Amino acid sequence: MARTKGGDMGERRDSRLALLDATASLLSERSTIEVSLSEIAKTSGLNSALIKYYFGGKEGLLLALLERVAERSMADLANLVAMEIPAEQKLRIHIGGIINTYYRSPYLNRLINYMIARGDPASSQKVAKIFVEPMVAAYRAMVAQGVAEGAFRPMDPGMLYYSVVGACEHVFYAGYSLPTTLGLSELTEQVRQQYVQHVLDLVFHGVLARPRAV
Amino acid sequence: MARTKGGDMGERRDSRLALLDATASLLSERSTIEVSLSEIAKTSGLNSALIKYYFGGKEGLLLALLERVAERSMADLANLVAMEIPAEQKLRIHIGGIINTYYRSPYLNRLINYMIARGDPASSQKVAKIFVEPMVAAYRAMVAQGVAEGAFRPMDPGMLYYSVVGACEHVFYAGYSLPTTLGLSELTEQVRQQYVQHVLDLVFHGVLARPRAV
Known part of the structure; x- marks a missing residue:
């Protein structure tokens, strides 16, 4: 080096x-x-x-690791939101980005939950500060832009944040269940790509064969 | 008594x-x-x-608690899947059911993750057996029925399971973030109902103002 x-x-x-x-x-x-x-x-x-x-100590090391992942992903997200492209394209790129972040750092959820489960308010506030605040700000901006463009229906950005992030991350948290659900022992690069497409289809089109407006 | x-x-x-x-x-x-x-x-x-x-001991007690929640919810799910109603209606009722289960038992995720994080394969297999297997069986049945009825587009039931459950549960796991995301200190009954509606809208219609087929 x-x-x-x-x-x-x-x-x-x-x-x-x-x-x-x-x-x-x-x-x-x-x-x-x-x-x-x-x-x-x-x-x-x-x-x-x-x-x-x-x-x-170990706690400080784990927090520093979490901050490193957060800094990288949140800088990417801020750049994405600032780009002069339609909101629909931003949300598509963002969904791929969340899934890639979890794929590259499969320990991310466990680390976040560990920080929160310690029951120390300072840890939870730290996680909210480095992850949740910038994410929710991005969702507010994307939903406002998409609605203004006539592309998105009006939605609560906070609820959209929970549902989209949840849809992206659960598969990474629940690795123990992969043999049962997908017949796999681990998530491969090919399955990661298929899962990105699955979430994009769900978030943009829903499950119906002939989509209807809300 | x-x-x-x-x-x-x-x-x-x-x-x-x-x-x-x-x-x-x-x-x-x-x-x-x-x-x-x-x-x-x-x-x-x-x-x-x-x-x-x-x-x-305590481990056995926590496992028994998890089994009790699983027995109740999985019996409800099996009854739902066996009903002679359209798949779309089943999926709608199921989504309300997941969110209600987490609302009533907000410790459910933590308990599942605790069992898995112990790193004991027997615990993970137990969770897969009592929760994941019956859930995935239900998703397979609902997707097959919905596609046969012409209501659903073809989807991977395992991926739908992860994305729908993730969309329903993340808000309950991430309670520490509620002030930032929704401006709330806790999930109220009213917000629970709004969140059910939000997830139903997302899963059935997606985010677009003018939905398109995949």
């Missing part, structure tokens, strides 16, 4: 990144949030004391 | 029910799965030793 002149800063960034990457990699492989400091140290090739040094 | 001639059996059933009701009540009040044996004992008015006696 390239080292900058400010060698200490560069090294600090490299070690932080290596620890976050190791944690993401370990969490992606398992169906729980249980990951030990010694496993992270082993996978990253770094001393576990560095986790305490950089993140204050 | 009425006592039968077989007094021991009646008492056993009463105590089991009282412990399950106390657990359900405590879990409904909080946003985590953390509930202590002494809290359950206090709320039920029974000795905490009975939890070990009847359920083998």
